[in-house]
Amino acid sequence: MTVNDAPPLLETRGLCKQYPGNTALDGVCFSARGGEIHAIVGANGAGKSTLMTILSGATRPSRGCVVLSGEARTFASPADALSAGIACVYQELSLVPQLDVARNVFLGREPRTGRGTVDIRRLYEQTAALLDRFGLNVAPDAMTEALSVADQQLIELARALSMEPRVLILDEPTAVLSMAEKQNLFRILRRLRDNGILVIYVSHFLGEVIEIADRVTVVRDGRLVGVHNARGMSVENLADHITGEAGLQATAPEPTVVSPDARRLDINVERGGDGTRLSINAGEILGIAGLGGSGRTAFARTLAGAGRRGARVRLSDGDFSASYTSVAKAIANGVVYLTEDRKSTGLFPALSVTENATASALGAFSALGLRRPGRERAAASELLEQLKVVAASPRMPITELSGGNQQKVLLARALMTRPRLLICDEPTRGVDIAAKGQIHRILRDLARQGVAIIVVSSENEELLSLTDRLLIMKNGRTAGEMRTADTDETQLLLAISGDQQKGIPT
Structure with a gap:
């Protein structure tokens, strides 16, 4: 019997899942076989995350059931799903930062000695063997x-394996991986598939979905709208299935036009006797690759005041100068940072969508030390509407939004401060193809309004389509500069890999 003839694993x-004012899943009938890599794609809010959390036991459905090896199952918790053989690696990290790698990999399952204590030698030997394997x-x-x-992210994968x-x-396994790390991950996934394991692959990166998946399930507005063989599909074709119409792809390259008279912001980063200088024009988008x-x-x-102790940043644009060593002082001087890790260092999970969006600008919505909720809600609603955040209510918990919509709320928070310099670290991580285009347009509009923008991204295609100029980073230092209009993807890959340097070292 071939894989194609095998019954579903x-x-x-x-499957249905309803929340107050929102139907996340509506009658989804999904199936996947052992020995295949099966991708699930869809726009933000389409229901991918809800489906994934139900399959992994983190969420219970309102109606319908999960069937594993022909047997209907009810998972009361992720531990229950794990005991049945279903492991999930989420995009948001769940490691314990204060523990080392081995203790995170085997947390709660540590090998024991005959006396019941943790067998330290076996713990590290088993971890080393797993990582090497x-x-x-x-x-x-x-x-x-x-x-x-x-x-x-790789440690999360090791723990699941x-x-x-x-x-x-x-869930979005390659969002923060380099090209070499991504290719190693793909080798691992193909080996797992060949050993009969079912890999369910949730991603917004459509090119890699077509590269790695055997089949692709498309979810839209909480419904399953199609299952396709990945072989022979194009990114454009898959994007059309996701959006339901043609033409809603990420925006084409549209560099901003920087005036020759634009005010230049000079930045000097001092770190323990070491220093880095760079400059950026008002209205310019500078990429860091x-x-x-x-x-x-x-x-x-470090630029945003969140670097190691002792790091100081000095800014000057001729009429303005400032020096800071903290995030609060950076924000006060118009420098705002959009984090790459929204779960650990971005979101306030106990607060609502509105409260998360306005957290950086509460002074603007206060009088005599008292918050003015009406003004706060009005400002947040206007900005969230501009960013096309999909939420049943601005009062709902931020944790109930999809990952892409959470990212947009973080962008709204950054924009609330009306920044002079906006630093975006992986700004479209976990965002669907249409939302990525929206965020790119928002950043370009901000640049036209005179905001200087720095974009850090592991997606070379994003850097080439969005930025005006590129800085190459190696070993914590700027190692070269490239004009985006004169650079193609091959040249950029060569520059960051160390095989070729183009431009003048800074």
Whole structure:
């Protein structure tokens, strides 16, 4: 019997999930076989995340059921789904930062000695063997909080693989990975598929979906609207299935036009005797490119006052000068940072959509020390509408939004402060193809209004379509500069990989 003839390993029958004022899933009948990589795609708010959390036991359906190996199952918790052989790696990290890699991988399942204590030697040996088996280049004794977000994502994967699942669900697994890390992940997934494991692959990156998946299920407005063989599909064709019409793809390259008379902002970053200088014009979008671990995010955080202790940033544009060492002082001077890790360092999970959007500008909605909720809601609603945030109500908890809509709320928060310099770290991570185009247009509009924008992205295509100029980061330093209009993707890949440098080192 071939894989195509095999009965489904995992199914949903008439799956529905309703929230107050919102139907997240409406009668979804999904099926996937063992020994295949099955992608699930759709716009933000389409129902992908809800379907994934039901399959993994994190959410219970309102109606319908999950069927595993022909048996209807009710999962009361993720632990219940794990015991049945379903493991999930979420886009938002769930590691314990204060523990090392080995203790995170086997957290709650540590090997024991005959006396019941943790067998430290076996713990590290088993972790090292697991990491080596799947080509994950991380030390078992490395502290998790010191790792990059990309490395932490690989540790999440290692933890799931250590459970030897029958079904592995991956949510945006390549969003923070370098090209080399992505290709290694694809090798792992193909090996798992060949060993009979079902890999469910949720992603907004349509090109990689076509590259890695065997079949693709499209979800729109809470309904399953089609199942397609990935082989032979084009990105444009798949985008049309997702949106329901042609032409809603990410915007084509549209560089901003920077006036020769634009005011220049000079930036000097001082870090323990070491220093980096750069400049950016008002109305310019400057991209920062580099491999995973090149120091892009650390540099961006330092610019925003969130760097290591002792780091100082000095700004000057001729009429204005400032110096700061903290996030609060950076914001006061018009420098705002949009984080790459919305769950850990971006969202306030206990607050509503409105409260998350206005958190950075509460002073503007206060009088005599008292908040004015009406003004706050009005300002938030206007901006959230401009960003096309899909939410049943601005009063709903931020945690009930899809990942892409959460990202838009964070962008709204940054814009609330009317920044002079906006630093966007992976601004479209976890965002669908239509929303990505919307965010790019918003950034270009801000640039036309005179805002200087720095974009850090692991997507070279995004950098080439959005920015005016590129800085190359290597080992925590700026290693070169490129004019985007004169650069293609091959040249950029060569520059960041170290095979070729183009431009003048800074």
